[in-house]
Amino acid sequence: MSSEAKNEFLEGCKDAIPICLGYIAVSFAFGIEAAKIGMTTFQAALTSLLNVTSAGQFSALDVIARNGSFIELAILQFIINLRYMLMSTALSQKLSSKVGTIQRLGISYGVTDEIFALSFFRKGSLNPLYSYGLIITSVFGWVFGTVLGAFSGQILPERLISCLGLAIYGMFIAIIIPDTRTNRTILGIVVSAMVLSSIFTYVPVLASHISSGFRIIIITVVVAAFAAYFAPVQEDKEEIKP
Amino acid sequence: MSRVYLYILLMAGVTYLIRALPLTLIRREISSRFIRSFLHYVPYATLAAMTFPAILNATDYLYSSVAGFLVALILAFNKKSLLTVAGFSCLAAFIVELFLH
Numbered sequence: 001m002s003s004e005a006k007n008e009f010l011e012g013c014k015d016a017i018p019i020c021l022g023y024i025a026v027s028f029a030f031g032i033e034a035a036k037i038g039m040t041t042f043q044a045a046l047t048s049l050l051n052v053t054s055a056g057q058f059s060a061l062d063v064i065a066r067n068g069s070f071i072e073l074a075i076l077q078f079i080i081n082l083r084y085m086l087m088s089t090a091l092s093q094k095l096s097s098k099v100g101t102i103q104r105l106g107i108s109y110g111v112t113d114e115i116f117a118l119s120f121f122r123k124g125s126l127n128p129l130y131s132y133g134l135i136i137t138s139v140f141g142w143v144f145g146t147v148l149g150a151f152s153g154q155i156l157p158e159r160l161i162s163c164l165g166l167a168i169y170g171m172f173i174a175i176i177i178p179d180t181r182t183n184r185t186i187l188g189i190v191v192s193a194m195v196l197s198s199i200f201t202y203v204p205v206l207a208s209h210i211s212s213g214f215r216i217i218i219i220t221v222v223v224a225a226f227a228a229y230f231a232p233v234q235e236d237k238e239e240i241k242p
Numbered sequence: 243m244s245r246v247y248l249y250i251l252l253m254a255g256v257t258y259l260i261r262a263l264p265l266t267l268i269r270r271e272i273s274s275r276f277i278r279s280f281l282h283y284v285p286y287a288t289l290a291a292m293t294f295p296a297i298l299n300a301t302d303y304l305y306s307s308v309a310g311f312l313v314a315l316i317l318a319f320n321k322k323s324l325l326t327v328a329g330f331s332c333l334a335a336f337i338v339e340l341f342l343h
Contacts, residue, residue, distance in 0.1 A: 025325055043246055050254035055288060057253075064249050073249060077256040080288050084257070086281035088264035101266055108262035113285075158302075159343075163336040165300040166310040170328030172289040173311075177318035179286070186286050193290035201295050216291045223287040228279035 005129050012133020019114045019134070020141030026054055027142045029167040031149020033058065036161075037065035041150040048146040052112055052139055056081050058168055062212050072214060079217045087116040094119065094126040103128040110135030113175075185231040193223050301335050303342055310335035 027048055034044035039061075051057050056077050063073045088111050095104065107128055115134050119126055153161060180187035200206045200215045210218070294311075301307045314331040322330075 047250050074256050077253045081257050081260050083285045084261045092265050104265045108265045111261040162302040163332045166331045167328040169293050169297040170314040170331035171324050172293045173314040174318045174324045174327035176286050176289050178321045189286045190290040193287045194294035197291040198295045219291040220287045224283040227283045232275050232279040233282050
């Protein structure tokens with residue numbers, strides 16, 4: 001490995017340290033939830049290693065816990081992780097045409113909200129080695145936190161675990177709420193998704209016929225399509241956001 | 243092989259394809275304004291639907307969940323970091339539960 005290549009890799013590792021710390025905290029919560037539904041520490045860690053997607057993994061727990069259908073799980077993952085398509089598409093513009101398919105397949109493994117953000121705002125074209133540095137450091141945190149959580153889920157006092165269940169929702173809120181201040185469309189999306197979700201949850205006929213996985217799929221497609229049709233993103237000031 | 247491993251492999255496969263297909267196949271930008279906007283809005287709708295009303299059952303008590311939810315909303319509205327919002331949300335619930343016991 002040339003020294004320039006080595007520098008790219010090390011720089012990626014260094015830049016991803018904050019991601020790594022954040023991931024430990026979030027995947028800790030995932031580990032706890034996974035343990036709650038009876039997954040072993042190994043299964044929880046394997047899930048994190050192979051998926052590296054917070055919303056996707058959390059939503060899957062619900063399907064797994066009630067022995068849901070494989071089709072439901074596949075569609076749920078597809079919809080919830082659809083945003084990675086936008087990110088991957090954006091990243092493909094950052095890669096030199098010399099970057100081959102194998103390297104592209106390698107980078108694909110680590111397209112997450114946070115890794116995408118660092119890669120996309122990197123100056124100049126993206127060196128795959130920089131991506132690998134980001135990915136290795138971040139995924140280490142993601143899997144390590146999961147193991148800690150799954151393990152603690154079995155030993156921590158019940159009251160503490162009860163409160164840590166809020167962590168993942170706190171994160172989701174921290175991701176979606178700030179943009180509602182400046183963007184009325186996003187405010188509308190967040191409020192209507194929450195209202196619809198409540199209706200699906202509390203109206204008995206709907207609650208008994210539509211599982212929580214499909215509930216999220218339906219709401220996402222309806223609300224996002226409605227917003228995209230009536231309030232498309234302004235092309236000139238569009239920012240591709242995780 | 244247990245059903246759990248099939249679930250894990252299936253979701254990993256779907257998620258990986260979503261990430262890999264555009265990076266390897268699409269070399270040009272998506273031009274449809276509708277699709278671009280749709281993809282842009284998806285995470286907000288998904289996360290909002292996943293959060294509410296599920297957050298009300300996140301802890302063992304409704305009151306502590308509500309406290310955590312409100313604290314998270316206020317901090318997020320003031321653009322605090324992910325860790326701050328998540329941490330103080332848990333802390334608020336913990337404090338409320340101390341009084342409930």
